[in-house]
Amino acid sequence: MTGVISLLPEGRPGLLAPLLSGAWLSGGSEDLARYLAEGGYAPLPAPDRLLDRIAAAGLRGRGGAGFPAAVKIRAVRDAPGPPVVVANGEEGEPGSVKDRWLLRHRPHMVLDGLRLAAAMTGAERGCVYLSDARAERAVRRALAERPPELHIDVVRTEHAYVAGEETAVVRRIDGGPALPTAKPPRPFESGVGGAPTLVANVETLARVALTHSRPEAADDVAGAHLLTLAGARGAAALVEVPVGTHLKVLADLCGHGRAEAVLMGGLFGGLHGAGWTDLPLDHESLTAAGGALGCGALYFLHPEDCPVAVAGEATAYLAAQSARQCGVCVSGTGALAGTLTSVARGTANHDTTDQLHRWSRQLPGRGACGLLDAAARIVATLLAHFPDRVDAHRGSACPACADPAPEDGRRFRVPMP
Ligand code: SF4
Known part of the structure; x- marks a missing residue:
């Protein structure tokens, strides 16, 4: 079962709360009249005023890297040539649903953010990039309800782990494969059609729109996060929480109170054990703990869940999703997944784990995208935080470890609420 929950204090503006009562919904999507009445699509601001507000509030991008949004927008604005702005709604992480949910239910808010991004950068052309058919219908309906000031294309892609990576987005919009x-060059230097391009996650754009309609609450808007919570046991939920919420609170929220580990940031932030419950949800704390918030998906492991099995399934999925463009990624993700299989089968020895240690140090940063880094981090954190659980597999197969690990990421998938 998957629910939608807001933990924001009463009265604080958020992305989920207005829709939870159902009052804002019209045909399953937000009602345009209500959105306008709450300050949506307000007259365009002086571009620098909104940009300065976003910078002062410290809004970070919500696609995964957590890069400061204002820095990225300024880089596109200051690059030579007429820019393009892209709302990136293709969430490749199997455990994340927030972006599809936003496009399905709050398309006006995302389009409002795209319009504001265009105003801040000087773009006259925009694009909504997605893979979800229901999200596409909602966006097209919203565009028909309120025709935009700038030209906006809707580009559909195949759903894949790397399809939302920003250079893959540009390549697909230009008619190529989503790889x-x-x-360099990065899209802000040379993106869609060679133009400087802002590729912005749809949650980031929704927060830009909310910052514009509720300027007095800019810090709260920038400090809230949409998260997807799940685990092998308990329920799953799409939640909006204030920055600093402890991970233990999030686990308790949907029946994962007994969890003793967490896979963080979708598949990007690694496995974390002892002490993870004390971590506050903020970019800096999670990074300092060796993790990453990434797309905001958290997968909780209970005592009876095997971290080797989870790591094995995650790396098998990543190996299967490799775009097979970089030799080191093809061989590296395959080797990590295959070696974890030998650990799970009970055939690993000290040499095997030494090899995993070496690879997890040598592989990061060597692929064209973050997929190889994600696989290496999962292995590094498994070895660092669960040495006893890894050792317990020596000499005998673990019943919890499927043989071979499924490659389709089914363990991590969350049904749409
Ligand atoms: S690192 Fe892997 S997934 Fe990323 S571009 Fe290279 S081959 Fe493709």
Whole structure:
């Protein structure tokens, strides 16, 4: 069962709360009249005023890297040539649903944010990039309800782990495959059709829109996060929480109170054990703990869940999702997944784990995108935080570890609420 929950204090503006009562909904999507009445699509601001407000509030991008939004917008604005702005709604992480949910239910808010991004950068052309059919219908309906000031294309892609990576987004919009390219150039230098391009996550754009309609609450808007919570046991939920909420509170929220580990940031932030419950949800704390908030998906492990099995399934999925463009990624993710299989089968020895240690140090940063880094971090954190659980597999197969681990990421998938 999947629910939608807001933990924001009463009266604080958020992305979920207005829709939870159902009053804002019209045909399953937000009602345009209500959105307008609450300050949506307000007259365009002086571009620098909104940009300065976003910078002062410290809004970070919500696609995964957590880069300061204002820095990215300024880089596009200051690059030579007429820019393009893209609302990126293709969430490749199997455990995340927030972006599809926003596009399905709050398309006006995302389009409002895209319009504001265009105003801040000087773009006259925009694009909504997505893979979900229901989200596409909602966006097209919203565009028909309120025709935008700028030209907006809707581009559909195949759902895949790397399809939302920003260079893959540009390549697909330009008519190619949704596969990453080597950087530089980054899209802000040369993106869609060679133009400087802002590729912004749809939650980031929704927060830009809310910052514009509720300027007095800019800090609260920038400090709240949409998260997808799940686990092998308990329920799943899409939640909106204030920054600083402890991970233990999030686990308790949907029946994972007994959890003793968490896979963080979708598949990007690694596995974390002892002490994770004390971590506050903020970019800096999670990074300092060796994790990453990434797309905001958290997968909780209970005592009876095997971290080796979870790591095995995650790396098998990543190996299967490799775009097979970089030799080191093809061989590296395959080797990590295959070696974890030998750990799970009970055939690993000290040499095997030494090899995993070496690879997890050597592989990060060597692929064109973050997929190889994600696989290496899962292995590094498994070895660092669960040495006893890894050792317990020596000499005998673990019943919890499927043989071979499924490659389809089914363990991490969350049904749409
Ligand atoms: S690192 Fe892997 S997934 Fe990323 S572009 Fe290279 S081959 Fe593709």
